[in-house]
Amino acid sequence: MNGDMLIVLTLALVSLPIRFYHFQDPPEVVFDEVHFGKFAGEYINGTFYFDVHPPLAKMLTALVAQVFSYNGDFDFGTIGNSYLGSSVPYAEMRAVCVLLGVLLVPASFVTLRTGGHSAPAALFAALLVLFENSLSTNSRFILLDAYLLLFTAWTLLSWAMFLKHRNTPFTLEWWWWLSATGFGLGCAVSCKWVGLFTIATIGCSTLYHVWGLWGDLRVSKISFFKHFVARIICLIGLPIAIYVFCFYVHLELLSLTGSGDSYISPHFQHSLVGRDIIETPSDVVYGSIVSIRHLGTNGGYLHSHASNYPEGSKQQQVTLYPYEDENNLWRILKANSSNESEEVQHDILGSDNKTWLQYVRSGEMIKLEHLITRPRKLHSHNEKPPLSDEESYKEVSAYGFPDFDGDANDFWVVKTIGEALESRIQALQSQFQLIHTLQTCALYSGNKKLPDWGFGQQEVACIQNGKIPKTLWMIEQVAHDLLPLEKTRMTSYPRYSFWQKFKELHGLMWRANNDLKESHPYQSRPSEWLMLVHGISYWERDGRHIYLLGNPIIYWTVTVTVFIYMILSFFFKLRQQRGVAERFQPDLLQFYKRAAGFYAMAWAFHYLPFYLMGRQLFLHHYLPALYCGILLVGVSVDLVLQKFKWKLSQWIFVFTLTAIAICAFFNFAPLSYGLPWNRESCIRSQWLPYWDFGCERFSTIGHFANPNPKHAEL
Ligand SMILES: *[C@@H]1O[C@H](CO)[C@@H](O)[C@H](O)[C@H]1NC(C)=O
């Protein structure tokens, strides 16, 4: 084992300069540092933001930033913004990612050694990890993948350790490595949901081994039960606890209102500090002035303003507006009474002791008069709305003139959901539809934003046969001069509990993930990752280009190995079925089958599910699968090495293979590190026609050393 220690140390020492080379360069925002750098600032400011990824890796990034005294004020707006002169400790933040990337190298070695594989094979895999361009590039910047990959690698390592101790159950080491596996799973899935694939991998392996235990008659039923419960606690309970805890810390840190407000429901918003507390009477009577919120989207309040639609009826616009504003105020009137005071029911006596007020009830017909532009009223008619094109959508406008009382197209029936007909409408509680009786449509809003003439506000329409959630509204604030406050209950938004926030965030994250549909110039499909068809441009300036491209030799080797594995396992199955004797010793064969099977399964679990995702995908989504694939290559090489008689020839074989990968690594290094390159080498390196790193940006030999061509011309 001492020899191994030496190798691990040497690996780490060799990796450090290779991975840290020029890591501060460029001192500018690169690729998704735009997002993850900004989020670090949000944690430091404590302002709420919304993102599709779970928070652990982002919180760790923020922690590093905080420790190195970042004050949160840098504008990460676009790729290429310069860090120089700002308080962003970008070098330290990157250094942590690089360090995590470095740790991946010894981790792969230890994982294979723990699994019982030979030192040359394990070293080979570790060197492939070290000299893999995309693993290197991706861990040089402030991104989440370095954290995710290390937690994934840690999980695989711990699991290998656990399996090594599986014959001495319930000892300290056994418990330690079982919990370490669960810890890794929890952390991985708290960085990105991709960690679920790691959970699936370990889950399948666990089932396989538990099934084996069940078949082992030396294990009593009680003992089997203990085994089972231990795994449930460590591999399911622990990861869930870590995941939930991360969200708890996340929400505690982001207690102030911020850029994420517009994504979340009003209840959630009002649980953040810095929002005005809304206190409103809960009773709604005719003549009240109300603001009405859309519930199906987080688009805001029913709104109108003194601008007309440029097309359709050319009447006044009605939109959704996310912020509080006096143009959100509407007066509720009875629909077809021309003289209100005559017909009111005597529900509640006004504070002047003589006017009777009537509650608004479900099923009644109302008009909504826009307070600022009165007597314009909420109106719908048989016109096409500005954006929604289908037949079932009708335009909604604000319509009316002085001396004109309006027409029946101003009438809306209030229909509560989940409450009895004729129940009273309550502010901040009753959820209702507004049904237009003449057009038989319901007031609706989707997530469509109007163009400039509508100030980018959200379209409101009236929809026939719409789904209920997007036609739901709620009265948020009520005011009436005569409402006797001593006789009505005041109400405000209930504060959301942690679990309500947790649940809402997950719904939003899930939807946001699926909505990432628009195409991106550097996106790629899973089928293209196998052959490394596309890369991703991370940053470029003055004849330098950082371009995420894998080491093609390693990508192709992994792919070929996976396919050979599949063919061979099928072939062995065929032979086994016919009872053909193998030349390998059965134990040895079993050992390699199990090891290769595990890593092939890990590769498949981290790769195949991407085919089911409709969202935009990128090459870096393949990296966890690639890591598993490299371990599979290590196992396969170990099997091949069994054929070599002499130890020395094993080493020679391994170093020859490694040398090829290293050559390829250095060939593409200018793209990985963003170093100056020359056009001739670039064109020679254009092995696949789709690699769009753009050789024309590099100068031809003779000029290439000058990083700033403008000066050369002067
Ligand atoms: C944090 O607060 C500072 C100062 O108020 C502000 O300039 C900066 O934009 C905020 N950062 C983020 C990420 O919102």
Ligand SMILES: *[C@@H]1O[C@H](CO)[C@@H](O)[C@H](O)[C@H]1NC(C)=O
């Ligand atoms: C309003 O008029 C309609 C028909 O025009 C009638 O059916 C309805 O009962 C009237 N509602 C009220 C509150 O008077």
Ligand SMILES: *[C@@H]1O[C@H](CO)[C@@H](O)[C@H](O)[C@H]1NC(C)=O
């Ligand atoms: C409404 O009825 C009241 C009482 O009957 C009367 O004083 C008032 O003038 C009427 N208003 C209108 C607009 O007809």
Ligand SMILES: *[C@@H]1O[C@H](CO)[C@@H](O)[C@H](O)[C@H]1NC(C)=O
């Ligand atoms: C209304 O009546 C109550 C008690 O009957 C009295 O306290 C209050 O001052 C009266 N308000 C007005 C405006 O007359």
